[in-house]
Every structure is written in C-alpha cells, then in structure tokens.
Amino acid sequence: MKYQNILANEPGKKEFLLGNEAIVRGALEAGLDFATTYPGTPSSEIGNVLFYIAKQAGVYFEFSTNEKVAMEASAAAAASGLRAMVFFKHVGLNVAADAFMSTAYVGTNGGLVIISADDPSMHSSQNEQDNRHYAMLSGMPMIEPSNAQEMKDYIKEAFEISEKLKLPVLFRTTTRVNHVRGIVEYGTLQNKRGKGYFHKNPSKYVPVPENSRRMHRELLEKIEKAREMSNKSPLNKVEWNYGEIGIITSGVAYNYVYDVAKQLGLKVNILKLAFTHPFPDKLVKDFISKHKKIIIAEELEPYLERETRVVAQMHNIDVEIYGKLNGYFPRAYEYNPDVIKDAFEKILNIKIERNAYEPKPMELPDRPPVLCSGCPHRATYYAAMMALKQLKIKDAIITSDIGCYTLGIQKPYEMADYLLCMGSSIGTAVGFSKATNQKVIGFVGDSTFFHAAIPGLIDAYHNKANLVYVILDNRTTAMTGHQPHPGLPMDGMGNPAPYVDIEKLVKGIGIDWVRTVDPYNVKETIQAFKDAIQHEGISVIISKRECALLWDARRRKQGEWWVYQINQDKCTQCGLCSDWLACVAIYKKKDETGKERVYINDALCDGCGVCATICPFNAIEKKVIK
Amino acid sequence: MSTNIVFAGVGGQGVLTASSIVGKAALLSGMNVVMSEVHGMAQRGGIVVTEMKIGDAKSPLVGKGEADIIVGFEPVEAYRVLWKAHPGAYVVVNTEPIIPITASLGNAEYPDVSKLIENMENLKVYPLEATELARKAGDSITTNIVILGALSKLPVFPLKRETLKEAIKESINPKYHELNFRAFELGFEAINP
Numbered sequence: 117m118k119y120q121n122i123l124a125n126e127p128g129k130k131e132f133l134l135g136n137e138a139i140v141r142g143a144l145e146a147g148l149d150f151a152t153t154y155p156g157t158p159s160s161e162i163g164n165v166l167f168y169i170a171k172q173a174g175v176y177f178e179f180s181t182n183e184k185v186a187m188e189a190s191a192a193a194a195a196s197g198l199r200a201m202v203f204f205k206h207v208g209l210n211v212a213a214d215a216f217m218s219t220a221y222v223g224t225n226g227g228l229v230i231i232s233a234d235d236p237s238m239h240s241s242q243n244e245q246d247n248r249h250y251a252m253l254s255g256m257p258m259i260e261p262s263n264a265q266e267m268k269d270y271i272k273e274a275f276e277i278s279e280k281l282k283l284p285v286l287f288r289t290t291t292r293v294n295h296v297r298g299i300v301e302y303g304t305l306q307n308k309r310g311k312g313y314f315h316k317n318p319s320k321y322v323p324v325p326e327n328s329r330r331m332h333r334e335l336l337e338k339i340e341k342a343r344e345m346s347n348k349s350p351l352n353k354v355e356w357n358y359g360e361i362g363i364i365t366s367g368v369a370y371n372y373v374y375d376v377a378k379q380l381g382l383k384v385n386i387l388k389l390a391f392t393h394p395f396p397d398k399l400v401k402d403f404i405s406k407h408k409k410i411i412i413a414e415e416l417e418p419y420l421e422r423e424t425r426v427v428a429q430m431h432n433i434d435v436e437i438y439g440k441l442n443g444y445f446p447r448a449y450e451y452n453p454d455v456i457k458d459a460f461e462k463i464l465n466i467k468i469e470r471n472a473y474e475p476k477p478m479e480l481p482d483r484p485p486v487l488c489s490g491c492p493h494r495a496t497y498y499a500a501m502m503a504l505k506q507l508k509i510k511d512a513i514i515t516s517d518i519g520c521y522t523l524g525i526q527k528p529y530e531m532a533d534y535l536l537c538m539g540s541s542i543g544t545a546v547g548f549s550k551a552t553n554q555k556v557i558g559f560v561g562d563s564t565f566f567h568a569a570i571p572g573l574i575d576a577y578h579n580k581a582n583l584v585y586v587i588l589d590n591r592t593t594a595m596t597g598h599q600p601h602p603g604l605p606m607d608g609m610g611n612p613a614p615y616v617d618i619e620k621l622v623k624g625i626g627i628d629w630v631r632t633v634d635p636y637n638v639k640e641t642i643q644a645f646k647d648a649i650q651h652e653g654i655s656v657i658i659s660k661r662e663c664a665l666l667w668d669a670r671r672r673k674q675g676e677w678w679v680y681q682i683n684q685d686k687c688t689q690c691g692l693c694s695d696w697l698a699c700v701a702i703y704k705k706k707d708e709t710g711k712e713r714v715y716i717n718d719a720l721c722d723g724c725g726v727c728a729t730i731c732p733f734n735a736i737e738k739k740v741i742k
Numbered sequence: 743m744s745t746n747i748v749f750a751g752v753g754g755q756g757v758l759t760a761s762s763i764v765g766k767a768a769l770l771s772g773m774n775v776v777m778s779e780v781h782g783m784a785q786r787g788g789i790v791v792t793e794m795k796i797g798d799a800k801s802p803l804v805g806k807g808e809a810d811i812i813v814g815f816e817p818v819e820a821y822r823v824l825w826k827a828h829p830g831a832y833v834v835v836n837t838e839p840i841i842p843i844t845a846s847l848g849n850a851e852y853p854d855v856s857k858l859i860e861n862m863e864n865l866k867v868y869p870l871e872a873t874e875l876a877r878k879a880g881d882s883i884t885t886n887i888v889i890l891g892a893l894s895k896l897p898v899f900p901l902k903r904e905t906l907k908e909a910i911k912e913s914i915n916p917k918y919h920e921l922n923f924r925a926f927e928l929g930f931e932a933i934n935p
C-alpha cells in the first residue's frame with residue numbers, strides 16, 4: 117500500500133487496508149486537524165501513516181515525548197475547537213491516565229477521540245488489561261469496532277458523538293482489528309478547520325475543587341444523554357435470524373461468532389454492540405427479553421456480561437446468561453474460532469467436528485524473537501557481561517526497560533532481572549541500590565529515556581543513589597517500527613527539528629560521571645563498564661550506535677554490502693563468538709568429519725564486525741559483496 | 743464459504759508483503775478478504791504468521807482444521823502451523839531452513855528437512871527450493887515471490903495468476919518488476935500439482 121492512497125479523494129474507492137490505516141482514512145474523512153501519539157504496538161502504524169501524509173493532508177501531527185503529553189496536547193487542540201485524535205497502546209493510557217480522567221471533567225469543544233489499542237494475548241505487551249474499564253472509570257462514551265471498514269466508519273461517528281456531547285470519546289481497538297487487513301470503501305474527505313481559537317473560560321476549563329464539583333455533576337448528566345444515544349445508535353445492531361438463542365457480542369469476537377454460527381448453520385440472533393459505553397440498557401433489555409438463552413461473547417473482561425446481568429436483575433428478566441462469570445468463556449488471551457466452538461459445545465451441548473490434521477509429533481526448535489544481527493544492544497550487553505565477569509561480580513541486579521533491548525534477558529547475556537513498565541529501569545535501580553548492597557545496573561533505550569526515565573534519573577542524582585545507568589542510544593524507537601524521538605533532528609511530520617543532546621541533558625542534571633561509547637568498539641565499552649561499576653555514586657554510560665536495521669537499509673540503498681566469514685584454518689572453535697556474543701548469524705554445524713564447527717550465515721550477517729573484533733585468533737574476515 | 747490460507751515464515755522473509763499481495767489480488771478480483779498479521783517486534787528472525795480468509799468470512803483468524811493451504815516460507819515454521827490444516831490440505835514449503843538461535847546455541851536441534859517433509863503425510867505437499875530459485879532469479883530477497891508463483895498453481899487457490907501478477911505490480915517498486923516476475927515464473931514452473 118502506498119500511503120498516499122489514503123489521501124485519495126475518491127469516494128467509493130476500495131482499498132485493502134490495515135485497520136490502523138483505515139483509522140487514518142476515517143479521521144481524514146472526519147476532517148481531522150490535529151493528532152498526537154507515542155508509539156506502541158498495536159497502535160503504531162496509525163502514527164507511521166501520519167508521519168508520511170500529515171504534511172500533505174494539512175494535519176498537525178507529532179510523536180509526543182510520552183502518552184501523557186500526547187493526551188494533553190490533543191485535549192488543548194480540541195478545547196480550541198479543532199478535531200483532535202490521540203492514540204496509543206493500552207498501557208499508554210495508564211501513562212496518560214491523569215490527564216485523561218480530567219479531560220472527561222473539563223469536556224471538549226472540537227471532537228476529541230482517544231484511541232486505545234489493547235493487546236489480548238500480549239503479542240507485544242507486558243499485560244492484557246482491558247481498557248474498556250477506562251470508559252467506566254472516566255465516564256467517557258466508548259466505541260468498539262470489529263473490522264477495518266468499521267475502523268474507518270466509526271472513527272467518524274466517534275468525532276460526531278464527541279462534539280454532540282462535548283465529551284471525549286474512547287475508541288477501543290484490539291490487536292486483531294488494528295492488525296487486520298480488509299476491504300475498505302472510502303467516503304468523502306471533509307474540510308479541515310485549520311487553526312482553532314480558544315475562548316478563555318476558567319470556570320469551564322480549570323478543575324479547581326469548586327469547579328470540579330460542578331463538572332462532576334455535569335459529567336453524570338452527559339453520561340445519561342450519551343446512554344440515550346447508545347440505545348438508539350445505528351452502531352448497535354441486531355442481526356435477527358429467527359433463532360431461539362441470542363448472542364451479545366462486540367469487537368473482534370463478533371467475527372468469530374459470525375463465522376462459526378454460519379459454518380454450523382446455527383440459527384442465532386446476534387446483538388452486535390459497538391457503542392458499548394454508556395451501556396445501551398434499553399436495547400439489551402429488549403433483546404434479552406425475547407430469549408430464554410443469552411450467550412455473551414467478548415474478549416478479556418466480562419464487561420458486557422456484567423452490564424447485561426445488571427439489566428436482567430433490575431428488570432427481573434428470566435433468562436439464562438452464559439458467559440465468563442459462569443465459566444463458559446475464558447477470560448485470558450485473545451479469542452479465535454475455536455474458543456467460540458468450545459463454548460458453543462458446552463452451552464448448547466453439541467459436538468462440533470473439527471476435521472483437523474494431526475501432525476506427527478516432532479521436536480521443533482523454538483524461535484524466540486532475538487536481537488538482530490549487528491544490533492548494537494548485543495555488543496553493549498556483551499561488554500557489560502564481560503566487565504562483570506572480569507570484576508568477578510555475580511549478583512549484580514540488572515534493571516531493564518521496554519524496547520528491543522529487553523531481549524537482553526536471553527541467554528547468554530541474562531541482562532534483565534526486574535522490569536515493570538516504560539521508564540522503570542531507573543526508579544527500580546534507585547530502590548535496589550538503597551535496599552541492598554548489590555551492584556545495580558539499569559538499562560534504558562533512548563526513546564524510553566525521554567518517555568519516562570528523566571524524572572527517575574533526577575531522583576537518583578538527588579537521592580545519591582549508587583548505580584550504573586546505561587542509555588542505549590540507537591538513534592530511534594526501534595521496537596515499534598523506528599519512529600523519531602526528541603533526541604533526533606526530525607519531528608513527526610518529517611521536518612527538521614532541534615534535538616535534545618542526551619549527554620548534555622544528563623550533565624545538566626548535575627551528574628559528573630558520564631561517558632559516551634560506541635558499542636562496536638568492544639574494548640572501550642568493556643573498560644567503560646568496568647570504570648563505571650567501580651565508581652561510587654551514580655555513573656551514566658551512553659552507548660551510542662544506530663540501530664542495525666537503519667544502518668543496513670542505508671547501505672543497501674547505497675549499494676554497499678559486506679559480510680564476515682570464518683577462516684576455518686585459523687578458527688580454534690573456542691566459541692567466544694557463537695556462545696558469548698551469540699549473534700543470530702553465527703551457528704554451529706558438524707562438518708564432513710563429524711567435527712562441530714562455527715560458521716557465519718552470510719544471508720543473516722549484516723557486516724557489523726563485532727565478532728571479528730572479539731575473536732582472539734583473528735579468524736573472522738571481511739568479505740566485500742558489492 | 744471461504745478459502746483459508748496460513749502463511750508462516752521468519753521475520754525478514756517477506757511474509758507480510760507476500761500475503762498482502764494475495765489480499766490485494768483478492769480485492770482486484772472483486773472477492774472479499776480478511777487477513778490478520780502480527781506486527782510489533784522490529785527485530786529480524788522471529789516467527790511471522792499471517793492468516794487469511796478469501797470469500798464469505800469475517801474472522802481474521804483461521805481455526806483448527808480450517809486451513810486449505812499452508813504456505814511455508816521455512817520448513818520448521820510450516821510444520822509448526824500444520825495443525826491449522828485439514829487432512830488433504832495443500833502445503834507449499836520452502837526447503838531452505840533458517841536455523842534459529844536456539845539450535846545454533848546448541849539448546850535445541852534443527853530436524854532433518856527431508857524428515858520434516860516426509861512426516862507431512864496425508865497432505866498434498868509441494869516442497870520448493872524457493873530461496874535457491876530466488877537466487878537464480880537474481881536476488882534471494884525474491885523468495886517470497888517465488889513462493890507466490892508456486893501458490894498460484896494450486897488448484898484450490900481461488901485467484902487468477904494474472905491478477906496476482908497485477909497485485910505484485912501494484913505493490914512493488916517498478917524498478918524491481920522484472921526481477922520479481924522472473925522469480926514468480928520460476929516458482930510457478932517449479933511445482934506440478
């Protein structure tokens with residue numbers, strides 16, 4: 117997909133779009149003026165698309181320093197009358213939560229849509245919290261789309277709802293709508309408002325207690341107005357099939373219900389909800405009254421189920437409800453057609469033929485995600501590991517953080533002992549340094565450092581913590597797909613931007629012991645680690661080297677390529693490169709004589725040469741390809 | 743009814759590109775299609791699986807026994823998703839292994855490829871030296887397109903070969919069209935279902 121296609125002013129055109137691309141299209145059709153984010157899977161592609169097209173589309177877009185800042189900036193834009201959209205992954209809403217909660221109180225002028233991308237099954241997250249709870253917590257209306265077309269259509273709807281109620285709207289998506297491709301039909305692009313104007317009115321926008329007390333009451337009134345809307349909304353639909361069983365479902369679960377019911381030829385009536393908060397109580401009351409049996413299919417928490425049970429109880433409706441609370445559906449991990457089939461078997465007392473192939477059992481090697489060949493993080497971890505070995509320190513506590521570098525947890529590095537969330541490497545390092553006499557080393561990525569680690573580093577300095585803090589400056593936000601951050605000379609619209617110099621920033625805090633190293637220079641880096649570890653007080657190492665994927669892409673473009681090879685005549689099979697550097701491109705295989713030998717896979721080698729610098733026998737040699 | 747396809751391989755092999763091309767071709771043929779992909783870890787070398795339903799279906803995941811075609815970009819990864827297939831399903835599988843770190847570190851063993859393929863009984867299996875053919879076409883980076891060429895020859899594959907080529911054209915930089923069409927043809931010629 118060329119991202120430019122998303123801007124096509126061709127109503128009726130059909131494209132095969134990723135859910136996240138469809139969101140951008142829908143927002144443009146709604147006349148989006150302003151968008152902010154901090155990247156996080158499964159929401160990242162929304163920002164990646166905007167990065168390419170925002171300028172052309174006339175939308176202001178930024179990769180904010182973190183989700184809280186993103187939330188605040190978009191709230192202000194919407195208060196100025198613009199249509200604004202802020203998006204992040206589910207845990208990003210935790211970071212933004214303080215601002216988010218207040219936004220419900222102060223309300224909005226222009227449409228304000230907050231997209232939460234939840235990650236059932238934790239494909240790339242530390243938890244699978246169900247952010248529908250945030251709608252209840254804040255009082256905001258909530259929309260849950262089920263497919264790519266709805267991503268586009270309902271985001272428009274969300275802006276409308278937001279402006280009608282003067283309330284922000286929570287647009288709750290999950291991995292299997294964000295990362296699903298489907299056919300999306302375009303509508304008309306709407307004009308933008310351009311610049312907004314903020315009409316000053318402190319009693320409306322400043323939640324000091326006196327104002328907040330009034331605001332809360334107003335919010336409760338808005339929630340009831342919103343409930344009238346959800347009861348009548350075309351986003352909540354009944355698919356009536358003259359069956360005896362009713363199914364209430366939302367989000368991606370609807371698709372599985374639909375396919376399975378069709379496959380089995382089951383006559384079931386489906387209430388497909390998409391405007392799910394405030395809960396459409398009248399609609400549900402109506403639906404459940406017409407059935408003896410109700411099945412509730414929703415991923416993660418029993419939100420629809422609890423609300424449905426409340427409706428049944430309040431109206432004394434005699435209906436059997438099958439959901440998670442009585443054990444028919446799982447509460448953990450994402451759904452799929454089999455989860456629905458399993459539940460139907462139990463509830464309907466039927467046996468569903470699966471006709472599945474049964475592969476002969478075979479021992480298959482795991483393929484966990486690993487640091488890329490050439491990854492600078494590998495070189496840094498190798499150096500840290502060697503420094504600790506040389507200093508004979510075995511019980512150093514390694515606080516880690518979130519990013520590609522979290523993979524340092526793997527053998528042989530084992531460079532992750534404790535992790536909570538983005539930025540936790542430093543706060544937890546302070547805690548361990550005060551609570552124990554062990555050496556403490558924290559690792560953080562550059563993007564994560566800006567996101568949430570700076571207050572922690574100030575804390576470490578001010579409270580005289582004894583620790584080594586390593587900032588892995590690979591010049592990008594790699595894990596989420598290489599977005600820029602405040603340390604780079606480019607902003608979210610691809611414009612040149614002033615950047616923050618990490619070394620100056622750290623020194624500006626008052627920390628004296630700061631050393632910037634190139635991790636490909638392994639010797640220098642090991643020495644830096646040894647010095648830092650032996651330093652009393654706080655020491656900061658900035659390990660600076662561009663992410664290998666970016667470096668590789670540049671060299672391929674320039675038509676330069678080289679790899680490294682092992683000269684088997686010189687190699688003594690010592691295993692330093694294969695077992696301790698443990699690069700993905702290096703492997704062992706038995707030769708013709710049955711002797712195990714170390715080789716480099718030239719398809720995987722990226723030519724960083726770190727293995728060559730550590731080989732004690734100079735057995736690794738460069739081979740220029742082009 | 744829908745035709746269900748599972749694509750499995752390793753990050754960097756172009757699994758996402760290849761499956762998107764198939765989806766795009768379905769759109770060009772006027773058919774409905776849903777496809778799920780997992781993004782997230784930028785790193786190379788992890789497992790990449792995409793699942794696709796072409797036809798009347800909504801669910802982005804293929805259930806147990808629902809897959810009509812398994813497209814394996816790597817032998818072990820193909821084997822890992824076989825449980826999604828039904829007996830008699832088609833399997834197109836690249837025979838060139840990518841050794842995972844667990845095996846190169848000696849914590850696991852990479853099975854014999856011929857044994858893997860031999861064990862795929864009761865399926866219509868088409869082994870393919872896709873990476874080698876891609877090199878022959880001019881660049882191993884076209885492995886995914888070689889595989890599409892072979893896929894397009896399966897009798898249960900619901901799209902026309904020409905439409906698939908059309909989708910390749912739309913998805914790939916014109917500079918590389920010739921290279922990729924060469925790769926596509928080599929894949930097409932390589933199997934005879």
Ligand SMILES: Cc1ncc(C[n+]2csc(CCOP(=O)(O)OP(=O)(O)O)c2C)c(N)n1
Binds near residue numbers: 154157590
């Ligand atoms: C609160 C929160 N926001 C966003 C993410 C998604 N996320 C995971 S790692 C990461 C940043 C990685 O960048 P960096 O720290 O520079 O490390 P790199 O991946 O480049 O090594 C992000 C944004 C998250 N896990 N939690």
Ligand code: SF4
Binds near residue numbers: 595
């Ligand atoms: S994407 Fe970049 S930072 Fe991430 S593992 Fe690969 S080389 Fe390392």
